[in-house]
Amino acid sequence: MNVALFTINPNFIGAIRSELQKYHDVREYIHTSNESFNLLNIHTLMRWADVAFFDFCQYPLTVATYFVDKPCKIVARLMGLEIYRTNSIIWKKVDHLILLPSHKYRQIPDVKSHSFLPVGTDIRTFKPPIVKSFQKNICIVGNVLPRKRVYTTIQTLYPLLKRGWTLHIRDGQGNFRAELRQEYKAFIKELISTLQLEDQVHWHKWTSLPEYVKFLQSMDIIISNSMMEGYHKAIFDAMSCGVVPFVNCWLGATDLFPRKFIFYTQESLKRKILKWEKQSYNEKLALSNEVREFVKQFHDERKVAKQIRKIIEEVTC
Known part of the structure; x- marks a missing residue:
């Protein structure tokens, strides 16, 4: 399966990229300062992909849902305060929305399906010291x-x-x-x-x-x-x-x-x-x-x- 990854903040997508690359062909969107090139890149990647995954419900998802033709399935992850800023997305074009557990108390966008998952942390990098001391x-x-x-x-x-x-x-x-x-x-x-x-x-x-x-x-x-x-x-x-x-x-x-x-x-x-x-x-x-x-x-x-x-x-x- 072809999976396209979209984000302009790559800090949270590393583990997802690694997991997908084990099973599927993965290509990743590269953001530039040229808006015309970005639009072409987004559309080309989506036409190649079977599924496009958007980390953060912001640009480029705001652009992707406005394409007249939706070339592939869309899965998006909504992070943090974006729950308050969702009016610029056509939610009916999102096939699955991943929200944080804390979002269940907010008004959830009208999408085909959704789930609640934490972001997670890298427990191999963030680990306790060999000897733990307590210094207040x-x-x-x-x-x-x-x-x-x-x-x-x-x-x-x-x-x-x-x-x-x-x-x-x-x-x-x-x-x-x-x-x-x-x-x-x-x-x-x-x-x-x-x-x-x-x-x-x-x-x-x-x-x-x-x-x-x-x-x-x-x-x-x-x-x-x-x-x-x-x-x-x-x-x-x-x-x-x-x-x-x-x-x-x-x-x-x-x-x-x-x-x-x-x-x-x-x-x-x-x-x-x-x-x-x-x-x-x-x-x-x-x-x-x-x-x-x-x-x-x-x-x-x-x-x-x-x-x-x-x-x-x-x-x-």
């Missing part, structure tokens, strides 16, 4: 935007940071909403200065994947204090490294995480951290192993890729 390190990972509530998190953690804890903030890479991020980071840095937390709050930039893995391996706790998320993959990357997650009760969080890791107020977040702090080394290590095993069982990207391959194969039947 907390991290926040992802684009520093107002909906992530990093400012509020620092205020919440203030008493802990003043007695030995350290907070590490790792902003996302790329220029996604760069102006808003810079403004919000300026407010956060003002707060850090006002609270005199310069020695307790550290900023980190993206450098390389090996360095990122090493960073996560040195963390004890990762916090997602967001108002909403689709999947928040960084949390699962960290859990795969044995980092304990504490996650705000954004809509859909209970479908992704064990309930004991979800907090409903800022005060309950502090209580969960203090409870962890009081545990013995062996208890902390057992919890670290538990979150790693959870990801291996439910969020291994290779297992997800196999499920997506089967979906792609079934739409041609």
